[in-house]
Amino acid sequence: MTGTEAIIRKPIDHDNHIVPSLDGADVNTVVEALCYRAIHNCKQTAFVHLTDGEDNEILITYETLWGKARSIAHLLQPYEPEGKRVLMLFETGIQYVAALFGIFLSRAVAVPSFPPVGSRALDRLHSIIKDAQPEIILVNKTMSRYRDRVLAEKTDSDASDHCPVWIEVDDLDLQTPRITLDSDCFPKPEDLALIQYTSGSTSDPKGVLLTHANLFSNCRTASIWMGGRRHRIGCSWLPPYHDMGLMGGILQPVYEGFKTVLLSPGHFVQRPLRWLQAISRFNATITIAPNFAFDLCVESISEDERSQLNLTSLEDIYCGAEPIRKATLDRFNDYFSPVGFHSTAFGPCYGMAESTVFVSGKPRGTEPLSIRVNQSALTEGHLLLADNNATQAISLVSSGRAATDHIIMIVDPDTGHPVTEARIGEIWVQGTNVGAGYWQRANSTATFGASIEGIAGTFLRTGDLGAIMGGELFVTGRLKDLIIIAGRNHYPQDLELSAQSADPRIRNNGVVAFSIEQPDRGEVLALAVEIQRSEKCSQAQLEEIHRAITAILVRHHGISPEEIHFCPMGTIPFTTSGKPQRQATKRSFIEGSLRPYAVSDKSNRPINQ
Incomplete structure (x- = not known):
């Protein structure tokens, strides 16, 4: 190593961080953390579920949550669950949390999934x-x-002898035998805890193998990054079957012992x-959201509705799961600062299911860091700060610094050699958050077992x-989405951001x-371009939008689109975390199955120059 490679290495700093000890308890898994909370914080509220997204709420204490988890573990015992894969089909809520810990406690392997509502959700569930x-x-x-509906896709080619047992968990008896911290039945850190399916933004979903050690490590490193144990109240609408919602909205609160308010993703998207409102009502201090959520709030919340909010309690709003846009953060801050929001609350971070979720993040209490880089240099593969008056520049938001005990390297994806400072390459990660591989995938070693000369361990x-x-x-x-022309x-x-800005009739986040x-x-x-549902465009109007998109792409990026496919809202597929599925959109376009926009003259041809 020469010392010039692009590397972030973050050791534990015992002087400046308080490593959470759960008050000195010998706790090594999230199951043990919940048991500890049930004993020492028994009457404390663990979760509040807003069943209608607004006023109707169900509360559960740590003591009761532990009891429900034990009941579910007890219910599973006749089926000899240890090591077996248990698919979870629940909506967001307390039942989901109890079921997850019940599966953990039975030493089975949880497979988080989501309700089979809608054709896309059902297709994804079938693939899982x-x-x-x-x-x-x-x-x-x-x-x-x-x-x-769930079993309808089973065919003769699908392991004919495989027929899963269906178990309902409603109305459980909580009077099952008490399990204490030293119980031998607890899962071990090295035991497989869950198979977390990826969002599938560039390929079919793959199941990431995560151990109890991975889950606990993620909680520990995230807690250090968040500033250690302190008074917190959480709020999350992210789906609990997605890595960010599962770790940030369920496991982290249990690890740290703070109350968290849960809403369903559907209730958030609808309104x-x-x-x-939930943040204001419960004085939440911490929440999580992807980039698109900030745009939705600015676009859908009126000034009168905003005036009823109070966001002064909000200290941390962690954002990740998709590219973070400076313009989006600025818009949200400008619009909601009159009701107490402060931009230091933004916490841009980076992670993925393969690393449990957390890889890097912005230091707490600081302003998000962004830079303007020369666009030409960016296309050539490196970051070069742009002059203040430069017009051909792009803003990038920093995803912060590496998690404690983790290493981030930037590597040439073809040679496997580290690149120098400011050069663009593939992001490689090493640390205890990184999972054990993919479920039943022969190429796991290539993804999880990469090596770099001079550095011990795999990446x-x-x-x-x-x-x-x-x-x-x-x-x-x-890497798979990169366009090389x-x-x-x-x-x-x-390119999508520029094209979207070409005309207000284009749906926000509606370009691929x-x-x-x-x-x-x-x-x-x-390009695939969705038109706002409220717009009724004629052929001439689509041609006008086409010219505007072409002009702005040529002006800002020096590239002209060969094809622009206009389509109605809801055509572009998105992952569970809100990222556009570019490769799926591309496949549909090539196959001719991408829905066209129905123009007023009934001509459904894509408009091309």
């Missing part, structure tokens, strides 16, 4: 069931009604105001592109950019 082959499916009465190849400048990580995009690198999110192969020209740029 086919891959995971769960021995048990745990449901409540509401989800049990979907049994026929984003509910999220900020996770994230598939993300980024660079390190001044010790800060800047994520620039996905005429030898220049174009990041799809930059990808490359397609043409025999006579090689790789060319194509």
